[in-house]
Amino acid sequence: MPRKIPLYKPQTIVGKEVLKSIQEVLESGWLTMGPKTAEFERIFADYVGCRFGIANHSCTSSLFLALDALGLGKGDQVIVPVMTFVATANVVRWAGAEPVFCDVAEDAELDPEKLEELLETNPQIKCVIPVHLYGYPCNMDSICKMVSKYKIKNVEDCAQSHGATVGTKKTGSIGDAGCFSFYATKNMTTGEGGMLVTDSKEIKDRALLMRSHGQTKTPEQKIADYWYDVVSLGFNFRMSEIEATIGIKQMEKIDEMTRARLETAKRYKEELDKIPGITMLHKPDKRSARRGVYHLLVVKIENNYPLSRDQLYKRLQEKGVIAGVHYPPLHYFSYYQRTTKYKKGDFPTAEKLFSQILSLPMYPRMKEQEFQSVIHALKQNSKP
Numbered sequence: 258m259p260r261k262i263p264l265y266k267p268q269t270i271v272g273k274e275v276l277k278s279i280q281e282v283l284e285s286g287w288l289t290m291g292p293k294t295a296e297f298e299r300i301f302a303d304y305v306g307c308r309f310g311i312a313n314h315s316c317t318s319s320l321f322l323a324l325d326a327l328g329l330g331k332g333d334q335v336i337v338p339v340m341t342f343v344a345t346a347n348v349v350r351w352a353g354a355e356p357v358f359c360d361v362a363e364d365a366e367l368d369p370e371k372l373e374e375l376l377e378t379n380p381q382i383k384c385v386i387p388v389h390l391y392g393y394p395c396n397m398d399s400i401c402k403m404v405s406k407y408k409i410k411n412v413e414d415c416a417q418s419h420g421a422t423v424g425t426k427k428t429g430s431i432g433d434a435g436c437f438s439f440y441a442t443k444n445m446t447t448g449e450g451g452m453l454v455t456d457s458k459e460i461k462d463r464a465l466l467m468r469s470h471g472q473t474k475t476p477e478q479k480i481a482d483y484w485y486d487v488v489s490l491g492f493n494f495r496m497s498e499i500e501a502t503i504g505i506k507q508m509e510k511i512d513e514m515t516r517a518r519l520e521t522a523k524r525y526k527e528e529l530d531k532i533p534g535i536t537m538l539h540k541p542d543k544r545s546a547r548r549g550v551y552h553l554l555v556v557k558i559e560n561n562y563p564l565s566r567d568q569l570y571k572r573l574q575e576k577g578v579i580a581g582v583h584y585p586p587l588h589y590f591s592y593y594q595r596t597t598k599y600k601k602g603d604f605p606t607a608e609k610l611f612s613q614i615l616s617l618p619m620y621p622r623m624k625e626q627e628f629q630s631v632i633h634a635l636k637q638n639s640k641p
């Protein structure tokens with residue numbers, strides 16, 4: 258069996274300076290939600306271009322905090338693209354609202370036309386969650402026009418889009434709130450972790466309360482005076498200082514890591530353009546106002562490729578190349594089939610896309626030899 262080429266590798270989070278900063282945190286005796294968390298929040302919010310950052314457990318908890326802070330709940334409906342990781346829809350249910358699935362366009366982004374059809378016919382829709390899937394920004398110009406026209410809220414799911422831009426704006430700074438993931442495979446990681454960013458003081462204040470059981474004081478503030486109030490039900494969504502210090506160190510490398518992904522994407526384009534039947538879903542394009550960050554490198558397996566997507570997936574695996582499929586449309590999952598009105602056939606573009614897409618290995622510092630093995634395996638199969 259040849260050595261395996263993984264789909265992703267966790268970003269470089271080990272290095273003398275990272276280990277030193279973790280040791281400093283451990284020796285400081287302050288292990289959670291302290292100065293490192295505050296520093297990480299400042300640095301990350303600045304990077305995105307927002308006033309506030311609220312570090313927490315995950316993108317899932319960030320999305321929940323955003324929906325809660327916007328007052329969404331029972332009786333409200335929230336638009337979610339039908340092709341996304343399931344967290345985007347699950348949080349809507351946990352917030353007490355109902356997810357409304359929306360079909361995607363040919364390149365897997367939320368389809369603005371379908372979005373408008375839903376908004377025109379359904380006054381209970383109070384919010385949309387555009388997902389910058391694979392690290393490629395949605396058509397935010399069209400989405401924002403509809404957000405203003407129909408007076409709904411806009412929570413960006415940026416789990417995969419650290420540093421992606423629309424014109425001069427980074428994803429996460431366009432909607433009412435942006436929610437990022439620092440899960441192990443993401444473009445930057447703290448192991449697990451997430452950040453809510455926003456310009457709104459109201460959202461920030463509410464999210465801070467909800468992050469730590471509705472308490473009016475942080476542990477640090479309680480040192481000076483023990484009394485505090487609990488003004489709301491809340492959760493423990495706190496981030497540890499160890500995660501925060503890793504996050505700070507990751508921020509020093511984020512631009513370099515993104516550049517390395519873009520270089521790999523360019524190399525993929527050069528080689529994939531030569532293979533009939535395999536098309537990159539998003540090709541690097543300097544002229545476009547939307548710049549992706551290639552969290553995933555997704556290709557479409559067209560009819561003129563001699564193998565089906567599933568056949569190719571298995572063939573690559575036999576050759577030690579681990580590919581993936583992101584994502585099954587939400588209405589394919591038994592939970593959502595049981596609990597919504599949706600059925601197969603309702604979202605034709607997402608369904609067709611799902612039968613064709615394949616995610617190829619993509620990570621910064623992908624070795625030339627690893628890259629060539631992937632291309633070689635794809636080319637070998639392209640000969641009938």
Ligand SMILES: Cc1ncc(COP(=O)(O)O)c(C=O)c1O
Pocket residue numbers: 314315316317318341342344345388390414416417437438439440450451
């Ligand atoms: C599009 C999308 N949204 C939300 C999430 C949830 O992120 P987390 O694992 O940090 O909760 C993910 C994670 O894979 C994701 O890809």
